[in-house]
Amino acid sequence: MIDKSVIEQLANQWLEGKDYFLTDIRVTDDNVIAVEIDHQDGVWIEDCVELSRHIEQGLDRDKEDFELEVGSAGLGQPFKVLRQYEIHEGSPVDVVMRDGRKLHGTLGSTDAEGFTLIVEEKVKKEGEKRPKLTEVPYRLAFADVKETRYRIEFK
Numbered sequence: 001m002i003d004k005s006v007i008e009q010l011a012n013q014w015l016e017g018k019d020y021f022l023t024d025i026r027v028t029d030d031n032v033i034a035v036e037i038d039h040q041d042g043v044w045i046e047d048c049v050e051l052s053r054h055i056e057q058g059l060d061r062d063k064e065d066f067e068l069e070v071g072s073a074g075l076g077q078p079f080k081v082l083r084q085y086e087i088h089e090g091s092p093v094d095v096v097m098r099d100g101r102k103l104h105g106t107l108g109s110t111d112a113e114g115f116t117l118i119v120e121e122k123v124k125k126e127g128e129k130r131p132k133l134t135e136v137p138y139r140l141a142f143a144d145v146k147e148t149r150y151r152i153e154f155k
Helices: 004-015 045-057 082-087
Strands: 021-027 032-038 067-072 092-097 102-110 114-123 132-141 145-150
Touching (some): 004 021, 004 032, 032 045, 032 082, 045 067, 102 132
Parallel strands (some): 032 067
Antiparallel strands (some): 021 032, 092 102, 092 145, 114 132
């Protein structure tokens, strides 16, 4: 089986100096290699081809046969790395908590421990007759979050 760290090293060589970043690498027992990258402005197919060729050149098919797939992280896929949270700050997201709760809101600031989710809720302020929609920030720790996905909205 091809060592995942070898693939990661080859991918990081290609990524050096580029605005792309690595989101996932998977290597199965039968040497099917899947590499996912992302970019703030989206991923171009030409760059996936270039990265694929770079990885292939670093491996020896005579030693071990393999299947290689290089692609983008995908718009509907859960975020896997901190950088995905950072580039989507201000965007609508869906969050599933480890306790099963589902939250919908706008992704606020992000750091290594977690992020802020801004949720619109009806809040009745003291002295008012009716509740009004108000943006309420919630601080969420990554340890408490099962998954976060960019919410695709159709208008």
